[in-house]
Amino acid sequence: MYDLTGFQRDLLYVIAGQDEPHGLAIKEKLEDYYEKEIHHGRLYPNLDTLVDKALVEKGTLDRRTNSYTLTRRGQRELEARREWEAQYVGGLLSES
Template sequence: MRTDLTSFQYNILVILTSLDEVSGRHLKQELEESVESPLPHGRLYRNLDTLVDKHLVDKGTIDGRTNAYAITEQGEDAIRERLQWEREHVETELASS
């Protein structure tokens, strides 16, 4: 499992799994709705750049000036690994309760 990602970065990847190429603005709205809290503009884009650098997210353009983001196969693999890790830990904990 990847241990170099923050919870916020995983949240970005999870949101991107349900969206096709999306603008940063739309992604920001989706994240704000899921946490019911405003999200500082810079926080999102710093983390998106990190995910792009790690090849977990692709960055393109929509209209030549608006950035578009999409999860990569490696990003999907990171989510699958995280879900498997969570399942193993939750099942172990619940089984011992």
């Protein structure tokens, strides 16, 4: 997880939070979060990187639409990241 960009980590979180989302659904969620347009030229190469790193699996919904799911490794990496984050911000979140 240390070698991912923040954007790639955000992609993992969005994919984990949905049931086999397709690229445009992921794009919409990230645009809501970032409050700006996410270009296809940024989205799809980063999704491909996550697939290449075996963190995400790409499936096919139809001839033109791919779906994305976390692999077991991707799930483990997200869990490890959340545990690491909790060391530093866990107390802040429970105080809110």
